[in-house]
Amino acid sequence: MPGFSFLDREHTIAPPGFNRWRVPPAALAIHLSIGQAYAFSVFNLPLSTLRGMGAAAADDWKLTTIGWIFSVAIVFLGLSAFTFGRWLERVGPRRAMFASAVCFGGGFLVAALGVRLHSIWLVYLGYGVIGGIGLGLGYISPVSTLIKWFPDRPGMATGLAIMGFGGGAMIGSPLAVALMAALRTPTSMGVAATFAVMGLLYFLFMMFGVFTVRLPAPGWAPPMGPGAPVTRIAPGGDVHVDRALSTPQFWLLWAVLCLNVTAGIGVLGQASPMIQEMFPGVIDAGAAAGFVGLLSLANMVGRFLWSSASDSLGRRRTYMIFFALGAVLYAVVPATGRMGSVIVFVAFYAVIMSMYGGGFATIPAYLRDLFGTMHVGAIHGRLLTAWSLAGVAGPVLVNYIREYQIAHGVPKSAAYEVTMYLMAALLLAGFVANWFVRPVAAQHRFDRAAAPVGAPLRTGGR
Amino acid sequence: MSAHHEQPAPDRNGSSGERMKLIVAWVVVGVPAAWGVAQVVLKSMALFR
Numbered sequence: 001m002p003g004f005s006f007l008d009r010e011h012t013i014a015p016p017g018f019n020r021w022r023v024p025p026a027a028l029a030i031h032l033s034i035g036q037a038y039a040f041s042v043f044n045l046p047l048s049t050l051r052g053m054g055a056a057a058a059d060d061w062k063l064t065t066i067g068w069i070f071s072v073a074i075v076f077l078g079l080s081a082f083t084f085g086r087w088l089e090r091v092g093p094r095r096a097m098f099a100s101a102v103c104f105g106g107g108f109l110v111a112a113l114g115v116r117l118h119s120i121w122l123v124y125l126g127y128g129v130i131g132g133i134g135l136g137l138g139y140i141s142p143v144s145t146l147i148k149w150f151p152d153r154p155g156m157a158t159g160l161a162i163m164g165f166g167g168g169a170m171i172g173s174p175l176a177v178a179l180m181a182a183l184r185t186p187t188s189m190g191v192a193a194t195f196a197v198m199g200l201l202y203f204l205f206m207m208f209g210v211f212t213v214r215l216p217a218p219g220w221a222p223p224m225g226p227g228a229p230v231t232r233i234a235p236g237g238d239v240h241v242d243r244a245l246s247t248p249q250f251w252l253l254w255a256v257l258c259l260n261v262t263a264g265i266g267v268l269g270q271a272s273p274m275i276q277e278m279f280p281g282v283i284d285a286g287a288a289a290g291f292v293g294l295l296s297l298a299n300m301v302g303r304f305l306w307s308s309a310s311d312s313l314g315r316r317r318t319y320m321i322f323f324a325l326g327a328v329l330y331a332v333v334p335a336t337g338r339m340g341s342v343i344v345f346v347a348f349y350a351v352i353m354s355m356y357g358g359g360f361a362t363i364p365a366y367l368r369d370l371f372g373t374m375h376v377g378a379i380h381g382r383l384l385t386a387w388s389l390a391g392v393a394g395p396v397l398v399n400y401i402r403e404y405q406i407a408h409g410v411p412k413s414a415a416y417e418v419t420m421y422l423m424a425a426l427l428l429a430g431f432v433a434n435w436f437v438r439p440v441a442a443q444h445r446f447d448r449a450a451a452p453v454g455a456p457l458r459t460g461g462r
Numbered sequence: 463m464s465a466h467h468e469q470p471a472p473d474r475n476g477s478s479g480e481r482m483k484l485i486v487a488w489v490v491v492g493v494p495a496a497w498g499v500a501q502v503v504l505k506s507m508a509l510f511r
Contacts, residue, residue, distance in 0.1 A: 019480050025487035032495060164491075170498030208490055283509075290506035297502050346509065 007210075009092035014214035020149045020222070022212060027142030027161035029209030030097055033202045034104055034138040035168015037077075038296070040070045040127075042176045046189045050118060053189065061120055069111075069128050071391075076132025078388030081140050085381030086241060088137070089374075093145040093213050100138035101206035107131025108199025115192040127195075138206070139165065139384070143364045144377035145215060151373075152222050155315070155365040159307025162361040166300035170293075172198075237445035238372035244379045247444055249370050252437050256319055257363055258386035258393075259430035263326065263423040264356030266394030270402070271295055271349075277412040278337040278345070291346060295353045302354025303361035310358075315366040316437055322355040323431035330424035334417040360387075370440050397422065 005011060014020075047066045051057040088096040110126030142161050150157035179197055183190035244250050267274065272288040283291070310318040329348045336345040363383065368376045398419050405415040 017477060017480055019484050022484050022487045025491045028491040028495070032491060164495075167495055167498060170502050171494050174498070174501045205494075212487055286508045287511070290509035293502035294506045294509065297499065297506075342509070 004098075007091075007095040007098050009095075009215065012092050012094045012213065012215045013217050014220075016217075018214055020216070023142075023146060023149050023214060024157065024160045026097075026209040026212035026214075027146055028164040029212070030100060030138045030142060030206055031161050031164030032168045032171060033206050034100070034135045035165040036172030036198070036202065037070065037073055037131075037135055038166075038169035039173035039176065040073070042173050043191060046180060046191050047115070050115065050189055050191065053187075059118075065120055069123055072124050072128030073132035073135060074391050075388060076129055077135040077139065078385050080133040080136030081381035081384040082136075083381075084137055085140060085378030086375070088141055088381070089144065089241075089378050092215060093141050094210055096137050096141035097206065097210045097213060100134045100141060101203050101210060103130050103134030104138060104206065105134075105199045105203030107134055108195045108202065112192045112195035112199065115195060136381070136384070140377050140381045142209075142213065143380055144373065145213060147364065147368050147373055147376055148216050150222070153308070153311045154368050155310040155362055156304075156308035158364040159304040159358075159361040162307070162364075163300050163303040163357075165360075166296065166303050166357050169296055170300070175201075237440070237442065238374035239370075239379075239440055239444050240446050241375040241378040241382065243444050243446070244371050244375070245382065247440055249437055249440050250379070250383070252433050253363065253366060253370070254383055254386045255433040256430055256437075257359065257383060258390045259426050259433065260319075260322060260326075260356065260359035261387055261390035262394040262397070263330070263426045263430075264353065264359075264394070265390055266396075266398035266419075267349075267423065268295060268299070268353065268356070270395070270398050274416055275342075275345070278416060279340065279342055280413055282340070282342060291349075294346065295349060298350040298353040299357035302357035306355065306358025307361035307365065310362045310365060315362060315369055316434060318362055319359070319366075319434045320431065322359055323427045323434060326352055326355050327424040327427040327431070330420045330427065333420050334414075337413065337416075370437075372446075374446060 044063060044066050048060055048063050049056050051060045084096070107126045107128075107130035110130055111123045112126070114120065114122030114124075114126055143158055146157040146161055147154045176194060176198065179194040180190040183193040183197070239247070271292045272285070275283050275291045276285065276288050306318060306322075313321075329352050333345065333348050333352075336348060364376065364380050367379050367383065371379050401419045401422065402415045405418060406412060
């Protein structure tokens with residue numbers, strides 16, 4: 001397309017002397033932006049009082065109606081990652097990141113119009129559908145590029161990028177609060193203006209990533225001088241994305257991701273009421289907010305630390321640790337509640353959340369080990385459907401079990417115990433799934449010699 | 463991955479201009495990330511009071 005040729009794959013190839021450590025900031029610019037989605041709940045209360053200006057009016061949106069905005073966005077994250085993974089491999093990371101920036105920033109603008117006109121459907125379309133597509137595209141777009149730049153430490157590289165998604169809420173939440181306070185007027189809650197400003201800010205920030213990202217030149221190899229850390233894990237033979245779905249390894253990893261996320265996401269969503277109810281009279285709402293913040297921090301740091309550690313531990317062993325240690329911690333957490341030990345409770349949950357984040361960040365490198373680098377971005381996109389399911393299953397499990405317990409006379413402080421034991425059981429099931437993961441059979445590998453002449457193999461830099 | 467080096471090892475032999483671009487890139491993403499982490503740490507202090 002004229003005027004947009006800078007987005008082409010061939011214009012993304014790094015010149016000689018390019019420092020590969022400039023690529024992780026490009027990926028971080030995207031992930032720190034789209035990670036804002038985790039902080040969308042900060043808008044829930046203002047959105048529910050738009051007409052009443054701080055107090056719900058009869059025609060204001062209900063919280064249940066508003067809750068669907070985030071759910072739609074996560075569903076479209078999974079759908080777009082699934083759908084556009086192969087397109088990303090064909091056009092390269094820059095065009096995909098640009099599309100992500102347009103969708104995510106544009107989604108905010110459409111949602112701002114929806115708030116201005118008080119049309120919930122326009123908000124669903126804007127932040128949910130258009131923004132959700134931007135989330136999915138942005139989430140997968142830097143992954144295969146980083147794996148190509150860092151073949152000696154793929155876990156660390158993808159951990160750096162995906163860490164940004166965990167940290168995005170830490171920027172998005174206080175930014176939104178500050179903007180709404182600054183843009184509020186006597187006749188407006190400031191939400192529409194905040195959406196518009198955030199849409200523009202995030203678009204510009206993501207464009208920094210678009211302009212910074214580069215693909216390695218064909219034949220490029222990392223420096224291998226003395227002291228250069230090199231992972232012992234060689235990439236698997238390349239497997240075509242469609243073929244990958246017919247291997248047991250793909251579905252075992254799908255189960256691994258789904259179970260790890262289910263066990264974490266439900267508790268993450270209920271962290272604030274949970275700690276208040278488990279420590280009644282000790283933890284108030286302000287302290288509970290601090291607990292939620294600490295869990296976000298552990299989630300973010302765990303993405304980098306665990307994923308980096310997997311380069312030397314091995315991916316399979318790293319997930320064994322996640323599942324075994326996670327199950328033990330979930331099983332003993334109720335005891336810390338009974339002991340009244342807030343510090344131990346918080347410490348255990350911080351470790352659990354670090355492994356929840358680590359599970360997200362280590363999975364692309366696991367895929368690379370098993371399926372090679374050719375279609376790793378597309379395969380990762382398809383694996384993220386596990387996240388979509390876990391995003392629904394986790395909160396439903398936690399909420400349903402808690403309500404059932406309370407309805408049957410269990411005190412609130414003890415109502416989470418069964419949930420914890422269930423989460424431990426889910427992690428043990430994940431341990432079993434991970435146990436069965438073996439290298440992909442040679443028959444599934446992509447045979448370039450058998451591919452029709454001129455057929456797009458697709459991938460880049462090879 | 464083939465081992466032939468068509469380019470100089472970029473991590474070790476980068477020019478000063480390249481090093482400056484590298485620093486700028488990390489500052490651009492590092493400053494907002496550090497601000498976000500600081501906000502969380504300040505808020506979490508309430509948990510241990």
